Amino acid sequence: MLAKQRVLIIDDEKTNLKILSDILRDEVEIVLAKNGAQGIRKAGEFAPDLILLDVVMQDMDGFEVINHLKHDAATCAIPVIFITSLGDVSHEEKGLLLGACDYIQKPFHAAVVLARIKLHLQLARQRVMLEKLANIDPLTSVANRRRYDEVMHREWRVAMRNKSELSLVMVDIDNFKQFNDRHGHAIGDKILQEVAMQLLAQLKRPRDLVARYGGEEFVILLPEINKKGSIDVMESCRRAIEALQLEKPYSESRHKVTVSIGGVTCQPSMNTRPEDALKLADDMLYLAKHQGKNRVLWFGEEQGVIQHDSSSPNGTVG
Numbered sequence: 001m002l003a004k005q006r007v008l009i010i011d012d013e014k015t016n017l018k019i020l021s022d023i024l025r026d027e028v029e030i031v032l033a034k035n036g037a038q039g040i041r042k043a044g045e046f047a048p049d050l051i052l053l054d055v056v057m058q059d060m061d062g063f064e065v066i067n068h069l070k071h072d073a074a075t076c077a078i079p080v081i082f083i084t085s086l087g088d089v090s091h092e093e094k095g096l097l098l099g100a101c102d103y104i105q106k107p108f109h110a111a112v113v114l115a116r117i118k119l120h121l122q123l124a125r126q127r128v129m130l131e132k133l134a135n136i137d138p139l140t141s142v143a144n145r146r147r148y149d150e151v152m153h154r155e156w157r158v159a160m161r162n163k164s165e166l167s168l169v170m171v172d173i174d175n176f177k178q179f180n181d182r183h184g185h186a187i188g189d190k191i192l193q194e195v196a197m198q199l200l201a202q203l204k205r206p207r208d209l210v211a212r213y214g215g216e217e218f219v220i221l222l223p224e225i226n227k228k229g230s231i232d233v234m235e236s237c238r239r240a241i242e243a244l245q246l247e248k249p250y251s252e253s254r255h256k257v258t259v260s261i262g263g264v265t266c267q268p269s270m271n272t273r274p275e276d277a278l279k280l281a282d283d284m285l286y287l288a289k290h291q292g293k294n295r296v297l298w299f300g301e302e303q304g305v306i307q308h309d310s311s312s313p314n315g316t317v318g
């Protein structure tokens, strides 16, 4: 069953709050705000699926409230419906131009209001679903590269502002071509799913991100953690994958699923770029492969030296 959606009602008239609550009570979860400032705060705090907003309010009118909501990244995508007694066309036009998705005039008919609200809630649900689909890798269900790019840039800015550390990690399944050749692509796909699940299971913090970077390669972001902590987390990922119990007949083959992992912990600044940090993690991954695979190698801790030459995009190990 689908979870109940949440509607925030902002109105400084108690009677209006009650009438709208009564209409919606059985259909949705309701959050009430008795003025504009409280409405803006609750929109950020409760992340409602829809906002019903009165226009004429004492401290801050509805136009000002919607202006705030649309200029805040956390609330700008929430659909807003104006419910007002202001009947003239210029107000309706203004409300819609400011970003409202609908404009309902009082007095209204309860059944019609409910039908319109349900329609907008259905659209909101579809929008959230589309957003999710656009950010997910269909095979493994972890984030896709598009999502990684988006989160990476956000975390980079946060780390610059807070002067905190950020770890970037590349994970690549070892000898995956051999595995595919021996067992077939469909089993290879299952291994990709298993590896993704193990990575997800080991990353416990809500801001950690696992994304499929392409093929049999994953990228991981670990915000606000130092080098030692990051290496420990990735070592537990490596061990969990090495310990995977494959189903028969694959378990009978001598081929074990392992991963090589390259990482870097950096303090983002104006002089560094996420692409350069990721390149360092990729260099470490390359070195991990070269040193025998099934290992974690971190920038600053590595033993070998990477010499880049123009004929080899990944560099060569000296």
Ligand SMILES: Nc1nc2c(ncn2[C@@H]2O[C@H](COP(=O)(O)OP(=O)(O)OP(=O)(O)O)[C@@H](O)[C@H]2O)c(=O)[nH]1
Pocket: 139, 172, 173, 174, 175, 176, 177, 178, 180, 184, 185, 186, 187, 188, 189, 192, 214, 215, 216, 289, 293
């Ligand atoms: N089953 C499956 N295989 C994939 C997918 N994407 C990439 N691959 C396979 O991953 C393999 C990658 O092979 P290589 O780049 O040679 O790497 P490798 O065999 O893992 O070798 P090392 O990285 O050096 O350990 C290729 O056989 C690709 O076909 C996918 O979505 N599903």
